[in-house]
Amino acid sequence: MYQRILIATDGSPLSDQAVESGLSLAALCKASVVVVKVVPLYSRSYLEGGDFTSLEDVKRIEDQWVHSAQQLLNGIVATGQARGVAVKTVVMKSDLVAETLIDVAKEHGSDLIVMASHGRKGIKRMLLGSETQHVLTHSSVPVLVLR
Numbered sequence: 001m002y003q004r005i006l007i008a009t010d011g012s013p014l015s016d017q018a019v020e021s022g023l024s025l026a027a028l029c030k031a032s033v034v035v036v037k038v039v040p041l042y043s044r045s046y047l048e049g050g051d052f053t054s055l056e057d058v059k060r061i062e063d064q065w066v067h068s069a070q071q072l073l074n075g076i077v078a079t080g081q082a083r084g085v086a087v088k089t090v091v092m093k094s095d096l097v098a099e100t101l102i103d104v105a106k107e108h109g110s111d112l113i114v115m116a117s118h119g120r121k122g123i124k125r126m127l128l129g130s131e132t133q134h135v136l137t138h139s140s141v142p143v144l145v146l147r
Helices: 013-029 055-082 097-107 122-128 131-138
Strands: 004-008 032-039 087-093 112-116 143-146
Touching (some): 004 097, 013 055, 013 143, 087 097
Parallel strands (some): 004 032
16 A cells, blocks of 8 residues: 655654554555654744854754754654664754655655644634645645644
């Protein structure tokens, strides 16, 4: 059925449930997994909502975010290995989460994207946006959304 499954995570408890479901599906299908965490770029100008931080500090902060993301993903690799699932990790730095997930899915030849949805509605959805909705409407790869 599926051979390469991309699982998106943001480290939230809801996302953890999607990771569990994605790994279980991969084990059933004997599929390999690419698990992705997108970390934001540090705001570098006052107009972007940032403060005046030195480039050294910005690099240090972004490196720490990447390191934390990789630690999260390493835990998922261990869980996947315990289930007999081959798991590759990808940490991407971008403010365009949905576009990045779609690009990584294409790059790795994924035939399914698994991700969680927080199910926000109304004004919260307008203010906070919906990366899941964006992936659903723009991806040519099928998307399994878990809530």
